[in-house]
Amino acid sequence: MRLQFVGAAREVTGSAHLVHVLGRTILLDCGLFQGRRAEVGRRNRALPYAVDRIDAVVLSHAHIDHAGRLPFLVAEGYRGDIHATTATRDLCEVMLADSAHIQEKDAEFLRRHRKEAADPLYTLRDVSTTLTQMRPHRYRERFEVVPGVHARFTDAGHILGSASVTLEWEEDGQRRRLGFSGDIGRSGLPIIRDPEPVEDVDWLLMESTYGDRDHTSVAGARDQLARVIRETVARGGRVLIPAFAVGRTQELLYDLHQLTHEGRIPRVPVVIDSPLAHEATEVFRENTRDFDTSEPMVRAHDGDLAQLFDFEQLRFTPAVEDSKAVMRSHGPMIVIAASGMAESGRILHHLAHSAGDPRSTILIVGFQAAHTLGRRIVDRVPALKVFGEEVPLRAQVEVLTGYSAHADRGELRRWLQAVRASSPRFADLFLVHGEAAAQDAFLADLAGRGIAATAPEPGTVVTR
Ligand SMILES: [Zn+2]
Structure with a gap:
């Protein structure tokens, strides 16, 4: 198994992680980079991996920093499945259309005011095609992502439809499980359910947005x-x-x-x-x-x-x-x-x-x-x-x-403790989706409790 950290690494936008397993490549999330216009314009056009070598996409939730680059992936030729919960699919229909609208307006602004030739990152038509590739699933339903690799969504309690993802496969006669937290929500948030930790994983990719602070209740x-x-x-x-x-x-x-x-x-x-x-x-x-x-x-x-x-x-x-x-x-x-x-x-x-x-x-x-x-x-x-x-x-x-729809430090810790308690073969914790200062503080906090973890830099490749 090979993991490649290509987005939301030491930062909070552009969520994208590649999992190479059983000879196939799965992309977890395909989010938009957000921030300084000139800089993100360039980064959003640089796809993390050859489109024809991505076999499947699994999407944690509909926020633009997790889903907002999907129509660009499709515009560049991706024709495979995009797995998501039913509510995430429904929200993507609304949010990606809005994002396309913003991309078109941005391009128009550049053409008019800066006299720069600019094409939108993607258009409404790309969004329509993207939606036809989405495969909706219920929480806890087990489905095959690529031959031999199954996935399951559990409720991440972050926004409607938000999910943590568990991938499962067999390698050398051993069952292997990789968990991806997606964005972790808070207990007691109105409307949506409380986060449900992933279970029994070997490796875990975990968000760390607020790893350095506590929220008001x-x-x-x-x-x-x-x-x-x-x-x-x-x-x-x-x-x-x-x-x-x-x-x-x-x-x-x-x-x-x-x-x-x-x-x-x-x-x-x-x-x-x-x-x-x-x-x-x-x-x-x-x-x-x-x-x-x-x-x-x-x-x-x-x-x-x-x-x-x-x-x-x-x-x-x-x-x-x-x-x-x-x-x-x-x-x-x-x-x-x-x-x-x-x-x-x-x-x-x-x-x-x-x-x-x-x-x-x-x-x-x-x-x-x-x-x-x-x-x-x-x-x-x-x-x-x-x-x-x-x-x-x-x-x-x-x-x-x-x-905040994001767990604070104490809630992240409790979520992680529950995952570890259910995971006898727990081997690695990788922090994603956090600015460097928040991640470093959370790493120190975890180290103080005897928990080893890393926060991979963008481009890091890890083989297990
Ligand atoms: Zn989110």
């Missing part, structure tokens, strides 16, 4: 959300929440529904200004079988789970005119818009409008990668550059870590 995050909304509304300001359209937006909706129901926040308009979030919410309505039925609101809506995302103050504004009307209107409101790291999407219009208003609050609820506008907001720079214009940052900035 999920319940604590809901209390903070209520406080920020009450304070901002009292000042007459707007609460702007840059959020991933998929997952975070639905969790926030769930909590806003509950807080409104309990009378803990004032009844101000809640605007979901994102066509993608609107479509993603429809996918949630169609995949309620994956919801966590131990959640109180889920139980309360037992008869009709799709109604979880409906309450009086809520408005979706997929049409541009409605979005503009929201911008022009007065008075306090809560606006949730993509993208989650404020790199693109309608949140930019809202930031241009309200970042200079000291009554308003920019509420950060997710991980902000280096070099993104979201990270600069967290760092409270004096001015933001939005659409080429300087906007002074006078709004309040609040960071809620409890809404």
Whole structure:
């Protein structure tokens, strides 16, 4: 068995790992690199391996940093299967189309403003072809990926449809199992189930995004959300929440529904200004079988789970005119818009409008990668550059870590302990999907507990 670390190695984007086994090659994830435009443009066009030598793709979840390069792989000639859970397939339909749209707009921007010849990384047509190659599976179903190698998805508890992957095969009369965590979620997150550790593995690829820190509890995050909304509304300001359209937006909706129901926040308009979030919410309505039925609101809506995302103050504004009307209107409101790291999407219009208003609050609820506008907001720079214009940052900035869809250090440790406890032949732990500082801290933490691990550099090849 040979492992090749080609993406999300010492960083958090571009998830891609090659597994060479029984003479075949399996690609785990095919994510987009995100960050500085010029740099990622080049990296996204450099595929990790000859397309005609990849035999199968297994996808952990629909986030763009895990799935966003699939249409490019297909555009470059990949014709094999792409295995995923059913909900991941449904979310990919929405998210990859949105990504294609962004790629086309980026290329147009370069052509117009920089006079550079630029083709989009991929188009909607490539996305349609990609979807025809996707093979949906239920959690825990055992399926053959390439001859002699079987796979199984277990719930990673990170976003709807998210999975950890176990590959299994026989070599020299021995059964071998490789685990890939995908992104590990948190216990107690609204809507989705708690993470289920992989079992009985020889080798493990494990994410380490928050290997260096602990989050506020999920319940604590809901209390903070209520406080920020009450304070901002009292000042007459707007609460702007840059959020991933998929997952975070639905969790926030769930909590806003509950807080409104309990009378803990004032009844101000809640605007979901994102066509993608609107479509993603429809996918949630169609995949309620994956919801966590131990959640109180889920139980309360037992008869009709799709109604979880409906309450009086809520408005979706997929049409541009409605979005503009929201911008022009007065008075306090809560606006949730993509993208989650404020790199693109309608949140930019809202930031241009309200970042200079000291009554308003920019509420950060997710991980902000280096070099993104979201990270600069967290760092409270004096001015933001939005659409080429300087906007002074006078709004309040609040960071809620409890809404992270990623396990924190303690949760990663517990997940790993469960894997090791069920794995008598456990041999190697490889950390992936973490910035170097987080990984180094987690490596030290593990070493202090007598657990050996490595965090492979990009391009590392490991043979076992
Ligand atoms: Zn993810």
